[in-house]
Amino acid sequence: MNIAVIMAIIFLGGIIMIALEDVLRVNKAAVSVTMCIVLWVLLLTHVNAVFLTGTPEMIDTYRKAFPEEISSMSTKELAAGYLSKTIVSSFGDVSSTLFFVLASMAIVEVLDSNGSFRVITRSIRSRKKRSLVWIVAGITFVLSAMLGNLATVIIVVAVLRKLIPDAQQRLPLSCLAIIAANAGGSFSPIGDVTTLLLWTGGNVTALHQISHIFLPALAMACIPSLLVSLSYKKDEHFPPLMDSSDIAAEDFDSVYHNILLFIGLLSLVMVPVLQSSLQLPPYMCVLFGLCILWIITDIKAAVSKDPNAGKMKVSNLFSHLDVATILFFLGVLMSVEALKQVGVLTTLANSLNAAIPEPKAIAVLLGCCSSVLDNVALVAATMGMYPLAESGMFMPDSPFWTLLAYCAVTGGSILIIGSASGVTVMGLEKVKFGYYLKKFTPLALLGYFAGVGLYMLL
Numbered sequence: 001m002n003i004a005v006i007m008a009i010i011f012l013g014g015i016i017m018i019a020l021e022d023v024l025r026v027n028k029a030a031v032s033v034t035m036c037i038v039l040w041v042l043l044l045t046h047v048n049a050v051f052l053t054g055t056p057e058m059i060d061t062y063r064k065a066f067p068e069e070i071s072s073m074s075t076k077e078l079a080a081g082y083l084s085k086t087i088v089s090s091f092g093d094v095s096s097t098l099f100f101v102l103a104s105m106a107i108v109e110v111l112d113s114n115g116s117f118r119v120i121t122r123s124i125r126s127r128k129k130r131s132l133v134w135i136v137a138g139i140t141f142v143l144s145a146m147l148g149n150l151a152t153v154i155i156v157v158a159v160l161r162k163l164i165p166d167a168q169q170r171l172p173l174s175c176l177a178i179i180a181a182n183a184g185g186s187f188s189p190i191g192d193v194t195t196l197l198l199w200t201g202g203n204v205t206a207l208h209q210i211s212h213i214f215l216p217a218l219a220m221a222c223i224p225s226l227l228v229s230l231s232y233k234k235d236e237h238f239p240p241l242m243d244s245s246d247i248a249a250e251d252f253d254s255v256y257h258n259i260l261l262f263i264g265l266l267s268l269v270m271v272p273v274l275q276s277s278l279q280l281p282p283y284m285c286v287l288f289g290l291c292i293l294w295i296i297t298d299i300k301a302a303v304s305k306d307p308n309a310g311k312m313k314v315s316n317l318f319s320h321l322d323v324a325t326i327l328f329f330l331g332v333l334m335s336v337e338a339l340k341q342v343g344v345l346t347t348l349a350n351s352l353n354a355a356i357p358e359p360k361a362i363a364v365l366l367g368c369c370s371s372v373l374d375n376v377a378l379v380a381a382t383m384g385m386y387p388l389a390e391s392g393m394f395m396p397d398s399p400f401w402t403l404l405a406y407c408a409v410t411g412g413s414i415l416i417i418g419s420a421s422g423v424t425v426m427g428l429e430k431v432k433f434g435y436y437l438k439k440f441t442p443l444a445l446l447g448y449f450a451g452v453g454l455y456m457l458l
Contacts, residue, residue, distance in 0.1 A: 003046045004342040007039050011335055011344075015377055018328075022417070029324040032331025039338035043083060083341070090337035094330060097200060099283035101193060102326055103290050107264045108151040109317050110293050116261040117155050119254070121162050127239075129232040136160065136173050137180040137225040141218075144184035145191045146268045149409070150325075152181045153421040157428050164238050167429065174429045175440045176228050178422045179413045179447060183221035185421075186409035187213040189272050190282070193329060194379040194408045199272075200282060201383055203401040206272035213406045215458065216451035220410050223450050224443035256300065263292055290314070325420070329376060336380040349385035359393045359400040364452055367407025371414035379408050403455060410451060413444040 014035035018028040111117060120139060126132055136156065144152040156177045164170035185191030189199035189206045198204045267289020274280045294314040301313050310316065339345050356362050370378055382404065386394045393400045412419030416426050416436040425431060 003042060004344050004347075007042055007339060007342055008344045010035060010038055010042075011339060014335065015373055018377070019373055019417075027324060029328040029331065032328045032335065034331070036331040036334040036338070039335050040087065043338055043341055086337075086341060090334060094333040094337065096281060096283050097193070097196060097333065098326055098330055100190075100196060100200075100286055101329060102321065103283060103286040104148055104190070104268065105151065105321050105325075106290050106314065106318065107267065107286065107293060108147055108155070109320050110290075110297065110314055111260055111264045112155065112158075113317055113320070114257065114260055114297065114312050116257045116264065117159065119257055119261060120155075121159050124159075124163060127237045129236040129238060130229040130234065132163070132238060133173065133176065133225055133229040133232070137176055137221055140177045140180035141184035141221045144181040145188035146265055148190065149181035149185035149192050149419070149421045150424060152184070153177050153425050154428070156181070157425060166239070169238065171429060171431065171435070172228055172231070172439070174425050175416075175431060175436055176224060178416065178419070178425050179224045179440065179444050180221045181421045182409050182413045182419055183217045183447070183451075186220070186406045187217040190268060192375075192409045194375050195405050196282070197333075197376070197379055197383065198401060198405050202388060202396055203383065204405055205397055206275070208397040209402065209405055212402050212458070213455070216406055216455040217410070219454050220406075220413075220447040220451040223447040224440070227443055227446075260293060260296065263289065263296070267292065332377045333380050336377070336384050339381070340384045345381060345384035348381075352385070360403055360456075363400055363403040363407050366404060367411030367448065367452075368414065370408050370411040371418035375408045375412050375419065379404065403452070406451060406455060407448075410444075410448050414441055414448060416440075 014031055017024060017026065017031045021028045021031075124132070124135055126135060139159075140152055140156050143155065147155070157174055160170045160173055160177070164173070182192070186195065187210055189195050189204070189209055195204075195209065199206060199209065267286060270289075271282050271285040274285045275282055297313050298315075301310050336345075352362060356365065366378055366382060386400075389395050392398070409419075412422060416422040416431060416433060422436075426433075426436075
């Protein structure tokens with residue numbers, strides 16, 4: 001059997017296992033990393049065949065980069081050298097995304113552990129159900145654009161638990177937070193891993209994405225919010241607020257919380273600005289913000305008399321980070337890089353173009369697929385299928401890439417298992433798949449297609 005076919009089957013099998021994580025009881029990070037290693041081992045053991053049948057552009061680039069080395073190499077040495085350079089280059093590109101995600105997660109963990117997000121809890125005074133629906137949806141929509149949708153839903157669920165102690169009463173708001181978080185994450189280059197991939201890959205620029213997707217994303221968030229708010233009677237109220245006392249060190253006052261929150265949010269918001277103006281890589285921007293927080297929390301812990309203050313130091317919070325998620329992204333992205341080398345993605349793109357000649361329809365279809373399959377893998381594979389062009393539908397900031405940024409993120413809201421934020425809320429709030437399917441899938445579909453329609457009109 002052809003090596004390309006074997007690798008395609010392994011990748012498809014891995015994606016199915018990732019989608020069935022809850023059924024198989026095997027962590028998706030373990031599956032993705034195993035899949036990645038197997039694919040690269042196959043490449044290394046079939047290096048001659050891969051090199052001789054590889055993409056001419058990639059081989060020509062390699063020949064031009066190392067002309068003196070190539071002249072004295074045999075075909076086997078040439079193939080091994082080519083693949084060695086390729087895996088190092090691929091890992092470098094992938095690592096820039098992983099460091100950005102890791103640093104962002106660390107910033108959110110620092111702010112959360114030091115009590116900075118309690119500012120949000122204290123600022124919410126309304127107990128009217130209809131009002132609270134819009135407040136929660138609005139906060140989630142805005143925060144997800146800055147912190148990412150996954151981190152945002154974790155924060156929002158924590159806030160909702162303080163605001164609404166009854167699990168059944170807060171269930172609709174928790175589910176709505178999934179839709180609002182994915183909607184907010186879709187118009188921001190740092191709002192979701194998929195939009196980050198498209199931005200760092202040069203497929204979509206930050207200003208273009210924000211200006212063209214903001215209104216469709218807003219429609220995606222507002223339509224479900226409106227329908228959920230109308231499900232409550234006009235004068236319905238939630239029970240009184242719980243006592244929201246801080247569990248952070250006692251002398252960590254509100255001013256300190258506000259300073260940390262300001263620095264953390266500013267370091268994330270400024271990423272697209274610094275990248276555009278100074279060409280500073282995104283991961284360096286967030287690492288700089290993390291280091292500022294690190295210095296401040298270390299100084300605070302040193303001067304504080306509270307014995308628990310040391311627990312709030314950044315170095316002690318790294319153990320709380322979700323390393324499994326980072327490994328999952330590593331496995332998926334490196335697997336896609338392996339598939340590029342054997343032309344699988346090019347073949348798939350040609351077949352998809354023949355079946356669906358309209359690229360924007362492909363983007364909408366991929367968005368629907370992201371409700372079942374992981375959107376990181378889908379977008380990474382799509383970027384491999386359709387290389388950037390100087391003109392046409394696949395050039396930077398084209399309607400295809402812009403619409404894909406919206407569809408890939410918001411399509412994950414159609415089913416609760418379709419996004420990392422949905423799976424997270426499902427675990428935190430014990431949301432049943434059937435409950436979400438019955439109550440919120442129709443709302444998510446309405447919002448999704450309303451956003452697509454609005455994008456087409458605009």
